[in-house]
Amino acid sequence: MKHITSRDNPLFKELRQLATQAQARRKAGRTLLDGVHLCQAYSQQLGAPEICVVSESALANTEVNQLVSASLLDAAQKICLPDALYETLSQVEHGVGILFVVPTPARAVPAALTETAVVLDGLQDPGNLGSILRSAAAAGIRHVFCSNGTVSAWSPKVMRAGMGAHFLLHIYENCDLVEVLNRSKIPVLATSSHTKTTIYQSTLNQPVVWMFGHEGQGVSAALMAKATQTVTIPQQAAIESLNVAASAAICFFEQVRQQLT
The missing domain is CATH 3.30.1330.30 (Ribosomal protein L30/S12)
Known part of the structure; x- marks a missing residue:
C-alpha cells in the first residue's frame, strides 16, 4: 500500500x-x-x-x-x-x-428491446435516479436508458442512492430515446393523470418498457407519442402527484406481482 x-x-x-x-x-x-x-x-x-x-x-x-x-x-x-x-x-x-x-462502462444500445426496460427522460435529482435504479435492479429489470438531459447515472450521489444497483444493471446514457423506443418490440407504458386505466387493470405479466420523465415536466410530448398505453396510479385527490421514484417502484413491483401470480 x-x-x-x-x-x-x-x-x-x-x-x-x-x-x-x-x-x-x-x-x-x-x-x-x-x-x-x-x-x-x-x-x-x-x-x-x-x-x-x-x-x-x-x-x-x-x-x-x-x-x-x-x-x-x-x-x-x-x-x-x-x-x-x-x-x-x-x-x-x-x-x-x-x-x-x-x-464507468460505455454500452451500445441493443438492436431491439425485447425484455422489460426503463426509459428516463430528463430526471434531474440524483436521489430519484439512484432510487429508480435500485428499484429496477430489485425487480429484476436489467436495462435502463437515460436521455441526454438526465443527471449522470455514475455521479457519486447517484451511486450512493443506488446502493450497488448499478453493478446489476446495463445503463445506457445520453440516448436518443425516440430512437430507442423505435426499436421496441414490446408495449411502451407511461404513467399519466389523464387516463382512467389504473396500473392494476393493466396486463403486466409480459415484458414492457416503462417511461418516466422530469420531476416537474414529466415525459416529453415526443416520447409520450411513442407510448402504446398510459396508466394511472390511484391516489388521494389532495395530493397532486407522486414522487417519480415512488411511482416507478409501484409500477415495477406491480409487474413483479403479476408475473408471480
Whole structure:
C-alpha cells in the first residue's frame, strides 16, 4: 500500500479532480464509490477496482481491513491518505474511510428491446435516479436508458442512492430515446393523470418498457407519442402527484406481482 501525504502529489490531484468535477469524471471515464457497502458490492460483482483509497484511521476498521486485504483486491492499486486529505475526497459525512476508483462502462444500445426496460427522460435529482435504479435492479429489470438531459447515472450521489444497483444493471446514457423506443418490440407504458386505466387493470405479466420523465415536466410530448398505453396510479385527490421514484417502484413491483401470480 502506497502512503501519500502531500496535496501536491500528482495522483492525489487526479483523485481530487475526480471527486469534485463531473467533467473530469466524464473525460476520464471513471467515478468514485464511497463507503464500505458500495465497495463490497463492486468487488463481489465485478472484482478489483482500478484504485482503492483508504484513510489512515479506516485501517483500524474490521470491515475495511478485511476488504483491503481480500485477494479480490490484489489487482488494485492501494493508496492510504491521512484523514485530512481523505476528507477532501469524500462526500460522505462521518464515513468509514474507503473509496474505489472504477471505470464507468460505455454500452451500445441493443438492436431491439425485447425484455422489460426503463426509459428516463430528463430526471434531474440524483436521489430519484439512484432510487429508480435500485428499484429496477430489485425487480429484476436489467436495462435502463437515460436521455441526454438526465443527471449522470455514475455521479457519486447517484451511486450512493443506488446502493450497488448499478453493478446489476446495463445503463445506457445520453440516448436518443425516440430512437430507442423505435426499436421496441414490446408495449411502451407511461404513467399519466389523464387516463382512467389504473396500473392494476393493466396486463403486466409480459415484458414492457416503462417511461418516466422530469420531476416537474414529466415525459416529453415526443416520447409520450411513442407510448402504446398510459396508466394511472390511484391516489388521494389532495395530493397532486407522486414522487417519480415512488411511482416507478409501484409500477415495477406491480409487474413483479403479476408475473408471480
